[in-house]
Amino acid sequence: MEQSDSDIVFQSYGRCCNNEEFFKDFYDRFMGSSADIRNLFANTDMKAQRHLLRNGIMQLVLYSRGMSDTKLRALGKSHDRTGYNIRPEWYRLWLDALIATLRQHDSAFSPEIEAAWNRAITPGIDIIRQAY
Structure with a gap:
C-alpha cells in the first residue's frame, strides 16, 4: 500500500524533531538567508x-493529516502585518530552509x-501567508 504524503511527512519529521x-x-540556515x-x-529567546x-x-503536519486549520489561522493572525509583520515572500525562504535542514x-x-x-505543508503555509 502506498503511503500518503502526510504519512511520509509525519515519519520524516519524527526522525528529525527529537534532535535539538x-x-x-x-x-x-533561515537567519542566514x-x-x-x-x-x-535579534532580541529573541531562541530556546x-x-x-x-x-x-x-507539527501544526502544519497535522493539518495535512486532516486536522482543522484553527491553529494555522491563529498563527497567520500573529504573523500578519499588525503582528510579527512576516512578509509573504519570506515563507519561501522558510520552506527552503526547512527542506535543506530535513x-x-x-x-x-x-x-x-x-x-x-x-505537497503536504504548502496548503497550511498558504493559510498563514494569506493572513498578511
Missing part, C-alpha cells in the same frame, strides 16, 4: 523560539520525501 540540533540548524530575517530574531517552531511544524537530518531523505513535504 535540527531546530538550531534550521534557524542558522536574509539580513531582514536575521534582524527579526523558546525553537519550541514554537517545533509546534508550528535533507541534512533525515537519514531517509529522498526526492520523494522532499516532494511529499512540499
Whole structure:
C-alpha cells in the first residue's frame, strides 16, 4: 500500500524533531538567508523560539493529516502585518530552509520525501501567508 504524503511527512519529521540540533540548524540556515530575517530574531529567546517552531511544524503536519486549520489561522493572525509583520515572500525562504535542514537530518531523505513535504505543508503555509 502506498503511503500518503502526510504519512511520509509525519515519519520524516519524527526522525528529525527529537534532535535539538535540527531546530538550531534550521534557524542558522533561515537567519542566514536574509539580513531582514536575521534582524527579526535579534532580541529573541531562541530556546523558546525553537519550541514554537517545533509546534508550528507539527501544526502544519497535522493539518495535512486532516486536522482543522484553527491553529494555522491563529498563527497567520500573529504573523500578519499588525503582528510579527512576516512578509509573504519570506515563507519561501522558510520552506527552503526547512527542506535543506530535513535533507541534512533525515537519514531517509529522498526526492520523494522532499516532494511529499512540499505537497503536504504548502496548503497550511498558504493559510498563514494569506493572513498578511
